[in-house]
């Protein structure tokens with residue numbers, strides 16, 4: 001029975017912590033989490049700088065698809081969190097347009113509004129269903145106007161990838177699609193329409209940033225988590241993991257939550273099929289830039305998308321609006337900008353803070369004279385930021401995941417499983433929780449169940 005087998009978990013991000021929590025809850029004692037960093041939370045960690053500003057790794061908001069996750073959040077944070085109604089916008093030229101763009105076209109200048117409406121009208125006449133990739137899908141669903149002014153430039157900026165190499169299958173609830181009658185009604189009746197989507201309300205810890213949630217796991221997992229332990233080699237025959245500091249640990253079952261391509265590279269004996277498939281997995285990185293200002297909060301917005309090239313960022317977060325305690329006091333506020341990069345979209349990391357500041361001025365987010373009120377700057381380089389859902393992703397995962405499971409190695413999480421559409425914090429925690437349920441109780445894993453290729457079944 002698995003309760004008596006030793007489970008080793010690589011990574012103390014949401015997936016690893018979720019799994020550890022559930023293993024303990026189910027009465028398993030022989031499990032341990034090894035984390036390469038000196039902190040927990042992975043991409044969902046938060047940091048406080050020496051000026052008293054708290055920063056996330058890019059804008060994180062908590063919205064969940066699971067009761068288990070919501071209850072865990074309530075328990076661990078003891079209800080010390082804030083609930084917000086989303087106020088998200090798109091900045092185009094000199095104006096802010098409420099999100100989702102296509103439902104709020106009335107904010108556009110007349111020529112662009114007409115172009116968008118004509119495009120939507122034309123596609124409403126066509127049967128559709130012919131698109132084979134993300135780029136074609138955008139044109140087919142949104143028409144030329146919305147595609148040209150928002151969807152194509154924004155998605156290129158966000159993903160830093162060629163949209164024609166991306167699949168359209170991940171979209172489901174991640175992109176708001178179009179109801180032409182609703183669009184027309186909103187334009188003619190001059191109506192705002194902002195409530196679409198799973199994150200129309202969200203939660204945020206009162207203090208300590210998003211990472212406060214993940215730090216709160218630690219007291220409950222005493223003796224089960226070791227930090228500063230980077231796994232650098234896995235002997236899959238003897239079932240031993242080796243760490244950078246020369247130590248090693250045996251396991252019966254291994255859960256990997258770090259990037260899957262890196263796991264493939266440290267597996268011994270090397271499996272060339274796995275390595276080759278892992279080489280097909282695409283990703284982009286991001287520079288997350290924080291700016292702390294002295295001054296009054298300038299806006300009640302939560303976040304803003306930027307499709308055009310006046311600024312390098314694809315998204316701005318008014319981070320001290322998530323919690324006033326993300327700034328040192330009421331006399332300060334904070335903004336966070338995200339800049340993506342990849343081999344298709346190279347950036348000058350050494351100058352990124354300046355470029356973000358200048359972009360804020362050019363797009364009217366801040367005024368030129370506010371620059372002298374910047375009291376803190378922060379930049380985090382995230383090499384793995386978005387797991388890109390490319391056309392070849394499912395086939396690659398269909399080769400890797402079942403082959404690893406035969407070796408007693410499970411891989412889960414944002415980059416562990418590389419499935420963007422189930423790569424948020426709630427999905428990640430639940431992937432870990434559900435794996436524990438499966439290992440100990442033989443229970444199904446609903447989050448990954450729709451992805452038949454993970455068990456080697458057809459796509």
Ligand SMILES: Cc1cc2nc3c(=O)[nH]c(=O)nc-3n(C[C@H](O)[C@H](O)[C@H](O)COP(=O)(O)OP(=O)(O)OC[C@H]3O[C@@H](n4cnc5c(N)ncnc54)[C@H](O)[C@@H]3O)c2cc1C
Nearest residue numbers: 011013014015036042043058060061231258413414424425
């Ligand atoms: C810019 C950005 C914005 C986001 N916004 C949101 C949002 O608004 N809402 C939301 O729900 N989610 C959001 N996410 C996603 C969220 O960050 C992830 O869902 C979550 O952190 C994934 O958890 P994970 O445990 O799978 O992976 P990670 O967070 O990547 O954690 C993996 C852990 O494994 C460790 N590790 C890796 N390799 C090794 C090794 N060899 N040895 C030991 N340890 C190792 C890493 O250090 C890390 O701590 C966002 C992500 C990004 C990048």
